[in-house]
Amino acid sequence: MAEGNRKKLSLIVFSGDLDKLFAAFSIATGAAASGMDVVMFFTFWGLRALKKKKATGRSLFGRMLGRMYGGDIERAMPSRMSFGGIGRWMFKKMMKAKRVPSLTELRQTAIDLGVKMYGCQTSMSIMEIPKEALIDEVNACVGVTHFLEQAQQSDINLFI
Numbered sequence: 001m002a003e004g005n006r007k008k009l010s011l012i013v014f015s016g017d018l019d020k021l022f023a024a025f026s027i028a029t030g031a032a033a034s035g036m037d038v039v040m041f042f043t044f045w046g047l048r049a050l051k052k053k054k055a056t057g058r059s060l061f062g063r064m065l066g067r068m069y070g071g072d073i074e075r076a077m078p079s080r081m082s083f084g085g086i087g088r089w090m091f092k093k094m095m096k097a098k099r100v101p102s103l104t105e106l107r108q109t110a111i112d113l114g115v116k117m118y119g120c121q122t123s124m125s126i127m128e129i130p131k132e133a134l135i136d137e138v139n140a141c142v143g144v145t146h147f148l149e150q151a152q153q154s155d156i157n158l159f160i
Helices: 018-033 044-050 060-069 083-097 103-112 121-127 144-152
Strands: 008-013 037-042 116-120 140-142 156-159
Touching: 008 018, 008 044, 008 144, 018 037, 018 044, 018 083, 018 103, 018 156, 037 044, 037 144, 044 116, 044 121, 060 121, 116 121, 116 144, 121 140, 140 144
Parallel strands: 008 037, 008 156, 037 116, 116 140
Antiparallel strands: none
């Protein structure tokens, strides 16, 4: 169990899809708002949620990956029905019409509620994403052992 009497939630965020990031941040903010300690570990495609709007990659493959997948949280596409970008536009319009917060707003709410966000150092190395390309609120870039230590102390562990 987490320190003291506070419950703890640990999330691995592997996906960078709009709907899955929405689920991850909704769960994280809901848990934090209810008094839980929350840790989010972003790896591979999930790193999009932490990226600034900045080009990444040093090598040819790194730059190609940065261009093909590039972008920040605002470029997240739905996992289904993306329709070449129209799906993202459609979902954003529908969310706004229903007064549902955007991914950027949900991420900021998580930050404001004290959710700890970590980037996966190994994924960042492979994908050639430097720490400077991440938002300033990222707590640290760490290895999987750090996440596992957090997960061992958690009451709930989720993989999204």
